[in-house]
Amino acid sequence: MSAALQEETRARQEEATLPDPLIGPHTIQEWLDLPSPEDGSSVELIFGHFHVTPPPSGEHQLAVTRLIRPMEDSISAAGRTDLYAVIGVGVKISSTLRNGFIPDVVIMDRPPTGASFPAEALRLAVEVWSPGNTRNEREAKMAAYAVAGVPFLWTISRKGDHPGLELTAHRLHGDQYAVDNTVRSAGPTTITAAPIPVTLDLADLVF
Template structure:
């Protein structure tokens, strides 16, 4: 736990307060949700490997489509809403500008990806999805890690429609599938996430 959290202010925190806090040195993630700090443990090796493989697959698809204007980056600070005092750290993002700086505005995201570990509470999932939607992030992917790590994860891809996410693709099988809720259609096999 960082020094800043050993003697926390009562809050609520602003996005600027959150950005000024030191990054936890133990790999945990400090996020800001409705003005309150949320510290989550460092992601597991399985979680990180899955996020890394997704980063590579998305980047390969963007390059193959000639989209050099888009940049894939893992685990960066995203300022969701100053008014809502919310800032998150998605597992993977596709940026519409070069990844320069320590944080990015939500309107600079073309896609956010959240990898849900088996223990992620439903309320956390819903709050993050609502935050991305309110910030008008055009595409969101959620990847559910199964309890049995030998099983295949489930990828659900959403497209923003009228301020809410509409489920467009659900991939649960080992075969090839094309995800259209993305800056470019991306063909992948979930088994590739474990390679």
């Protein structure tokens, strides 16, 4: 059986499973079938509920874009031809728990062909939190990534009212994330909570 057919069969089996009563009514397939919002906002599926995020700010997009270069440089330096750093792809986190996310950046272990990808393809997910991301939403997404078995998760946020950023790199232990690296200051830093060590400077992500 081909990998694509195995994934389709597994997804159908998961969709047939009765969800927890606290999980919302919407499915992964419904999420995938949604048209792209015309205003540039994004829609994610979090435990069966649609969550609409306004169009990202320029500062947010700059940080996301500038993350790609150090990732690609680190992948190249490690001689890895099986890893791909990609911005804003749809990921089918869990059909059973009805989670479909659009991480800001991912490192995948397969070529980024197609419109959406299984959680198994992710070696690292990066979420750049915006003020509109509530604490409950952040915690729910982190829990879902952990249950899906994504081995590394980075979260990036503003340091209160300061212009700088804070990056927290998590490594999966069992079914929970543990903090592996926390970066709060400018200067080259090597983050080891990743499929390959990534050296970056937080100062490059802001203007």
